[in-house]
Amino acid sequence: MTPLYFGSAKRRLFGVYAPPRAAGATASAALLCYPWGQEYLRAHRSMRQLANMLRCAGRHVMRFDYFGSGDSAGDSADVTLRGCEEDIEMAMEELLDTSGATRVVLIGLRLGATLATRVAVRKGKAVEALMLWEPVVTGSEYLEEAAALARLSKCASHPRPPIDATAGGYDVLGFPLTKALADEIRAVDLLQFVPSFPKRTKLITSAPRASHAELRACLDQAARTDVAIEHIESLFAWQQQQGLGAGAVPTKVLDAIVEWVS
Amino acid sequence: MAGVREQAALFGPRKSLVGIVTQDPTIAAEADLPAVVILNAGIIHRVGPHRMFVDLSRRLAAAGRTVVRFDLSGIGDSEPRSDSLPPIEAALADLREVLDSLQATHKIQRVIVVGLCSGADQSVIYGGTDPRIVGMVLIDPSVPRTRRYYLHHYGRRLFRLHSWLNFTAGRHPLWRQIKKSIAADPTEPLPDTSGDLLQSAQVRAFLQNAYARTVEAGIDILAVFTGDREAQYNYREQLLEAFPNVPFGTRLQLSYYAKADHTFTVRSERESLLRLIVEWMAARAHQRIGAEAVVP
Numbered sequence: 163m164t165p166l167y168f169g170s171a172k173r174r175l176f177g178v179y180a181p182p183r184a185a186g187a188t189a190s191a192a193l194l195c196y197p198w199g200q201e202y203l204r205a206h207r208s209m210r211q212l213a214n215m216l217r218c219a220g221r222h223v224m225r226f227d228y229f230g231s232g233d234s235a236g237d238s239a240d241v242t243l244r245g246c247e248e249d250i251e252m253a254m255e256e257l258l259d260t261s262g263a264t265r266v267v268l269i270g271l272r273l274g275a276t277l278a279t280r281v282a283v284r285k286g287k288a289v290e291a292l293m294l295w296e297p298v299v300t301g302s303e304y305l306e307e308a309a310a311l312a313r314l315s316k317c318a319s320h321p322r323p324p325i326d327a328t329a330g331g332y333d334v335l336g337f338p339l340t341k342a343l344a345d346e347i348r349a350v351d352l353l354q355f356v357p358s359f360p361k362r363t364k365l366i367t368s369a370p371r372a373s374h375a376e377l378r379a380c381l382d383q384a385a386r387t388d389v390a391i392e393h394i395e396s397l398f399a400w401q402q403q404q405g406l407g408a409g410a411v412p413t414k415v416l417d418a419i420v421e422w423v424s
Numbered sequence: 425m426a427g428v429r430e431q432a433a434l435f436g437p438r439k440s441l442v443g444i445v446t447q448d449p450t451i452a453a454e455a456d457l458p459a460v461v462i463l464n465a466g467i468i469h470r471v472g473p474h475r476m477f478v479d480l481s482r483r484l485a486a487a488g489r490t491v492v493r494f495d496l497s498g499i500g501d502s503e504p505r506s507d508s509l510p511p512i513e514a515a516l517a518d519l520r521e522v523l524d525s526l527q528a529t530h531k532i533q534r535v536i537v538v539g540l541c542s543g544a545d546q547s548v549i550y551g552g553t554d555p556r557i558v559g560m561v562l563i564d565p566s567v568p569r570t571r572r573y574y575l576h577h578y579g580r581r582l583f584r585l586h587s588w589l590n591f592t593a594g595r596h597p598l599w600r601q602i603k604k605s606i607a608a609d610p611t612e613p614l615p616d617t618s619g620d621l622l623q624s625a626q627v628r629a630f631l632q633n634a635y636a637r638t639v640e641a642g643i644d645i646l647a648v649f650t651g652d653r654e655a656q657y658n659y660r661e662q663l664l665e666a667f668p669n670v671p672f673g674t675r676l677q678l679s680y681y682a683k684a685d686h687t688f689t690v691r692s693e694r695e696s697l698l699r700l701i702v703e704w705m706a707a708r709a710h711q712r713i714g715a716e717a718v719v720p
């Protein structure tokens with residue numbers, strides 16, 4: 163496992179690259195795309211475990227922090243979806259260069275899945291497969307959830323989200339949801355990409371969300387029977403468990419991802 | 425913070441501990457200040473709650489410090505240890521290995537440790553055992569309850585209508601305790617005894633010795649407490665009164681954030697904490713903190 167900084171001088175990104183565990187493994191690679199904000203922090207354990215499992219299954223694996231998140235350069239208020247997509251593309255290039263692979267499997271969780279989809283649609287040839295783990299399907303649903311979380315904050319001195327919570331301009335559990343980021347998130351619509359999903363795409367869900375039913379209906383309507391769908395009951399990687407500040411590691415989900423990727 | 429650089433690093437004899445070294449190389453060498461090592465807060469990886477350890481690292485680096493945040497073994501990106509040390513001993517061994525690495529690679533001989541929650545406790549236990557430690561920033565460390573704590577705790581409730589209504593309606597925790605002891609239902613979840621454990625004579629003595637060692641070693645301490653931990657402490661001077669035999673003197677600076685939660689979720693509280701830490705270290709830079717420390 164190699165922790166490293168890559169990218170440009172203006173946009174230095176932190177990543178962790180791990181080669182396949184077994185010698186002589188095929189030059190196939192997987193790139194993990196994190197969620198945003200508190201979900202990133204909580205899902206870190208699961209993403210690390212997933213990377214390790216994929217490595218043991220013979221993949222070159224890389225995970226990285228978007229600009230303005232984790233150990234990457236930039237302030238938390240600098241995060242934009244457009245920037246995160248550029249970061250995914252930059253990380254893809256880094257992984258392809260390092261591993262010698264010609265294509266990558268993109269695996270995204272929550273907002274990371276949505277961003278990975280956009281990149282997969284743009285960079286079709288370089289993407290071998292796309293794994294959508296609990297993707298954000300509609301930006302409005304995501305923003306409503308974010309506002310609800312912000313309102314749940316137990317701090318008496320915490321400024322409450324404004325009435326129009328979807329406009330941004332407040333913190334979600336300690337992470338700034340700027341107006342610019344909220345504007346971008348509000349425009350998120352995964353359904354429009356359904357016809358362009360890579361041939362090899364899988365959707366894994368655990369939470370009961372109205373938007374997931376919409377996504378399934380859209381896949382039916384578009385006759386995308388090639389897209390695999392699986393609902394796995396499990397604890398959520400992206401939500402805090404028992405006040406520990408970190409999420410669960412849902413092994414059934416991780417097993418399903420590794421099995422499908424392999 | 426134009427000159428601040430961040431570098432990924434692997435520490436320890438097995439290169440299994442992952443960390444980030446933050447410094448402004450142009451001023452760090454000249455400043456010759458003690459380095460700062462930041463420990464994990466619980467099982468959250470090295471960026472810390474709300475990424476606050478990244479912000480802290482950059483601010484301290486801009487002030488001339490070399491700052492290292494790293495993951496203890498088995499947390500974040502660090503591999504588990506290959507020995508079978510229990511968790512606390514493993515954490516202390518990890519910290520020592522990181523300091524050894526820093527001493528070998530960066531010639532770092534004086535260190536201030538920063539810890540929140542479990543990281544604060546690990547700092548207290550480790551501090552007096554390594555002469556390289558010259559300062560500690562403890563955020564919500566474990567402190568036993570005192571007589572004054574109980575006076576505050578029950579005094580406040582005495583004047584709350586809500587507490588009296590609960591009491592008369594049988595919803596007060598006291599009634600629940602009585603009910604439990606009568607029912608003794610084995611299926612009931614075990615109560616959280618972490619606070620009670622701190623009240624035991626053995627744990628008190630252990631912590632008192634650890635603090636006494638830090639004072640004896642001449643380590644400066646900034647101890648920060650939050651109102652979120654009301655079940656454990658509820659006033660600024662509780663650390664002093666919990667360990668009256670430890671001659672903290674001017675080595676200890678206390679701060680109490682009544683409105684902050686344990687991880688400083690609110691940005692203004694977090695900003696205030698980071699400013700306090702930076703200023704506390706800057707003030708001690710003029711006193712040449714730990715300049716007399718003996719290097720092994």
